[in-house]
Amino acid sequence: MKHPLPDRPQHICVLRLSALGDVCNLVPTVRALQRQWPEARITWIVGKGEHSLLAGLSGVEFVVYDKSTGLAGMRALWRELSDTRFDLLLHMQQALRASVLSLGLKADLRVGYDKARAKDAQHWFTQRQLAPHPHAHVLDSYLDFARLLGVEDLSLTWDLPVPEAAVEEARGITGEAPYLLISPCANPRLRNFRNWSAEGYAAVIEHAWRQHGLTTVLTGGGSTQERELGERIRALCPPEVVTDVIGDTSLKGLLALIRDARAVIAPDSGPVHMANALGAPVVGLYATTNPDRAGPYLWRAFVVDRYPDAVRTYLHKSPADLPWGQRVRHPDAMSLIRAEDVIDRLEALLAQSESPIETESPDEA
Template sequence: MQMDKTIKSIAILRLSAIGDVCHAMAVVHAVQKEYPDASITWITGPLEAQIVKLLPNVKVCIFDKKQGWKGMWALKRSFVGDKFDVLLHLQWSIRASFVSRMIPAKRRIGFHPSISREKQHWFVNDYGEQPARAHVLDSFLSVSARIGVSSIELPLPLNLPESRVCGDYVVLNPSASKAERNWTEEGYRELIDWLVSNGQRVILTGGGSAAEKQLASMLTTSGVENLVGQTSLPEMMSILASAKLVISPDTGPAHMATIVGATVVGLYAHSNPKRTGPYCDLDKVVSVYEQMAEKEYGKPVSELPWATRVHSADAMKAITCEQVIAQVRSLI
């Protein structure tokens, strides 16, 4: 579809999680380029707001899901007297759909019914197109395509803070939000040994949870700098932006790295990297997803539903250190 010149105000709804918010940021930047005179208001979660605020000229409205209905009514009151021309509803969850009804908008665009989940199509009055590809970011673009925005440009022009890390280094972000998505401690150790023995300076990044800190402490050795739990999200993005390479399982920092232009080696077993992998580096992932999915479901991935996940707690163990080192060696 073509640009709609009558659109002067746009609301974006994507509350979480970090990786998907990064995908949405790429789409919102593309919307900004197509609609430079439109005001854009993004409703998101308090943690995610830290990185959304890095986008220039976006008004950020925070909704804390912990506040439940009380928070929803407060959000509704904050928009009294407003009426957005368009709401881009970029989250499948039923909670987000209830939040969407607190946002006054003439046109509410959600996902195409073929990929709609948790009855999102009940809460919108317009549907995105059928996505051209399986990736989550492409599903977001299928929604924005309804207002004439169907492509993105990366990296994004973000207002990043100055990085505390200088020089030449590789980032290893070892922990995912779910422990089952982490690679093995033994695999990480062997990879680190190879990197250090080949003259690479290694920076560990990650959040401040006890599990993340514990894993990072076990991996910290000579030639490794441990910054896990010591940076804000914007500070981490600055570190990722200057890395020669980022290595990470399926988690938010892999996508943070993508939108700031870093090269990413993603480690995948539980979800299809064609759907959730680092968008610009899908050719660089080390993945055992297809073989693990076929083992669990008894049929090839091509015959499985769009968002099928592998549930085996040991799936990541199928990734060998030889596979990861071979990919890293080809890039550095």
């Protein structure tokens, strides 16, 4: 027997802690819920860094969980919400940590992924599951929660807040001149082979300067890996062409830099999805992950896609034979991307003056 869905939920909990790209892809679902039930309260339990990106999102109450605090942090969050009962808990993170966290929350109905998408046995922690959706993009998987609840308007809107202080931060870096923004590194996690070469980026930077008069701003986090890659890129370029602010911006400042860039280039990482959310033209560099599942949603036509080549070269299979979402964890996979591939997509992007689709419903795409 299926647990009934509420007709008009009064208080909805969204449980999605990380990561930056994922929370950007989730925002259209939150906007769809707000359109369907404008009087409902929405509480989003989110990670600390992700909150600094989303802070100020209209109509959303945030409860911040710092993953570094472990079980003590969970207990503190449970105490904070001990007097709160949700009509709906949308369990939107397929991770055991999030499932354990959900156990201390009070909710009339817990909704999660179908068994095929429920990693870490997430379906054991929910009462209703989504309908199967094979080969779904991450953004569409989030919208499946709205579909299950009967939400009618699934048009894509974000309206991420970019405060004036962030705009001033960005202008202090770029001035008024047009620029290309490159975020060269993905999250420096174990076996996360998503980074392209310094030589490749330098070739693209030189092309953008010579052909379009665009200087380049390098952005990213403050890890040693990211800073060292930025230094290698900068050493290969004339100094007047590159501004390196890797590790030196706030997340809101990064949003402002992305929003106002002439174009953005990055591997599968948060900035490609931030750009997508802001309507900023973006070239995603993909070889270890499938862009049909995790590419910048509205700009997938401009992705450099070497994922099929990587699957054949390093896994010796056809992409059709792999489980959906499987990564190619090989350190040489991104070397399949050539500078001329990126330049070609950049040229196509610069020739297009507007975002491909601002508010298209995924059901009409």
